[in-house]
Amino acid sequence: MFGQILFGIMALVIVVTSIGVVAVRxxxxxxxxxxxxxxxxxxxxxxxxxxxxxxxxxxxxxxxxMVLFLFTIMLLNLGAPAELAERFEWKRPITWGLALLFVIVxxxxxxxxLGEAQPAPEDIGTVQMVGKYLFTDWVYPxxxxxxxxxxxxxxxxxxxxxxx
Amino acid sequence: MExxxxxxxxxxxxxxxxxxxxxLTMVPxxxxxxxxxxALMQIRKGPNRVGPAGLLQPVADGIKLFFKExxxxxxxxxxxxxxxxxxxxxxxxxxxxxxxxxxDDRLTPIADVNIGILFLLAMTSLTVYGIVLAGWSxxxxxxxxxxxxxxxxxxxxxxxxxxxxxxxxxxxxxxxMRDMVLNQxxxxxxxxxxxxxxxxxxxxxxxxxxxxxxxxxxxxxFDLPEAESELIAGYHTEYSSMKFAMFFMGEYASMITxxxxxxxxxxxxxxxxxPFAPFTWIPGPLWFLIKLGVFIYFFIWVRATLPRLRYxxxxxxxxxxLLPTALVNLFLIAIILWWQQ
Numbered sequence: 173m174f175g176q177i178l179f180g181i182m183a184l185v186i187v188v189t190s191i192g193v194v195a196v197r198x199x200x201x202x203x204x205x206x207x208x209x210x211x212x213x214x215x216x217x218x219x220x221x222x223x224x225x226x227x228x229x230x231x232x233x234x235x236x237x238m239v240l241f242l243f244t245i246m247l248l249n250l251g252a253p254a255e256l257a258e259r260f261e262w263k264r265p266i267t268w269g270l271a272l273l274f275v276i277v278x279x280x281x282x283x284x285x286l287g288e289a290q291p292a293p294e295d296i297g298t299v300q301m302v303g304k305y306l307f308t309d310w311v312y313p314x315x316x317x318x319x320x321x322x323x324x325x326x327x328x329x330x331x332x333x334x335x336x
Numbered sequence: 337m338e339x340x341x342x343x344x345x346x347x348x349x350x351x352x353x354x355x356x357x358x359x360l361t362m363v364p365x366x367x368x369x370x371x372x373x374x375a376l377m378q379i380r381k382g383p384n385r386v387g388p389a390g391l392l393q394p395v396a397d398g399i400k401l402f403f404k405e406x407x408x409x410x411x412x413x414x415x416x417x418x419x420x421x422x423x424x425x426x427x428x429x430x431x432x433x434x435x436x437x438x439x440d441d442r443l444t445p446i447a448d449v450n451i452g453i454l455f456l457l458a459m460t461s462l463t464v465y466g467i468v469l470a471g472w473s474x475x476x477x478x479x480x481x482x483x484x485x486x487x488x489x490x491x492x493x494x495x496x497x498x499x500x501x502x503x504x505x506x507x508x509x510x511x512x513m514r515d516m517v518l519n520q521x522x523x524x525x526x527x528x529x530x531x532x533x534x535x536x537x538x539x540x541x542x543x544x545x546x547x548x549x550x551x552x553x554x555x556x557x558f559d560l561p562e563a564e565s566e567l568i569a570g571y572h573t574e575y576s577s578m579k580f581a582m583f584f585m586g587e588y589a590s591m592i593t594x595x596x597x598x599x600x601x602x603x604x605x606x607x608x609x610x611p612f613a614p615f616t617w618i619p620g621p622l623w624f625l626i627k628l629g630v631f632i633y634f635f636i637w638v639r640a641t642l643p644r645l646r647y648x649x650x651x652x653x654x655x656x657x658l659l660p661t662a663l664v665n666l667f668l669i670a671i672i673l674w675w676q677q
Contacts, residue, residue, distance in 0.1 A: 224450075230462070231454065234462065239491060
């Protein structure tokens, strides 16, 4: 019962802040909406017994990545940008159409399999379980991701220090 | 008494009350201790007029801050300007929830969660928002520079700090802070503590944490976000009255929290330094407090001793010295643990 109330509140926060991210003019406030969104998402992970994922969500996304986003926004001192000229009149209806299609597919997928859902075992999200799966069943995707990140880091340094 | 301690409706508020109450009452005392100690080290007198030995000075300061006019500059981003001090103080006060300060697991920690130290890292990484947003919303270039410096500094030193914490996690095999303390228990007393584990590897990890904790709390010699000779007062230049007091309280509270983390991770938490008679008579929480006091003294001592670093030196120290050392140190600890298996 308590979990359901908490889920309702957090789902509401997620929806409102998600809209806020794209609707708010001021880039700093937009970034702050995203931080609140990440935080509410971490609470949802906790409700799914995924403690480790919740902590990492806050440390990595809310604590590190969004701080860098804010840092960049402040360093460039972005104000509210003037209304961007809309060059393609037909873009807007297509966007709405695609968004609607996405919602239908998503809702269909969720409702079609609603009866089959099983509650997760309580230890699924502990550090031990995540570590076990990450280093046994999923070790190749895991290592490949690390290589991908390394490539991105090297690429960033090459771009930034071209004259080095 | 026993039934009361087993009732969750009594014991959980009690746990919260003890930790938050301790930190909030320690802050004014800490201000007095710091000013007296700094005066002692600089051969001055320090606050000595209000009450015996100036003991009531923090009370007077508190009253002054409370009744001072709250000046809000024009053209600040009002919502974020009001949000920032709370955004700084709340995570600081949430962080100690996972620190055990005694052997009784009914009274402490507030929540012995499976992810222990990760929760603490998450909370400390959130404190930077308060500083950055305060700097930005004040609409003042010195504040903005202070906020930017704070965020760059915190992120840089979090890496080295995280790596030295990982070495403790490796030694313990758990993220729970209670397990970390229990892992340091043994017949050798302080030689079982993580500082002296795999000498000198544990000592190096402790040293890295020591430097990183000064940088994380924006204390001298890493107090560049509020370097008064360059930035007036940095991110809280435009804050006055109780909003300034919240930043002030947050800074001292985070000093207490991070010292407690240091004690728990490397110096055996509530364990006595030697596991026999006169030392074991002193109860665990008191040992914890004594060790905590040593690190608080260290903070003040460093402030009185070392000059402030230049910004490029700060970055060089973080990225080119501490981070590689921490990586190699972690690697060596992992090799020894693998060898022992």
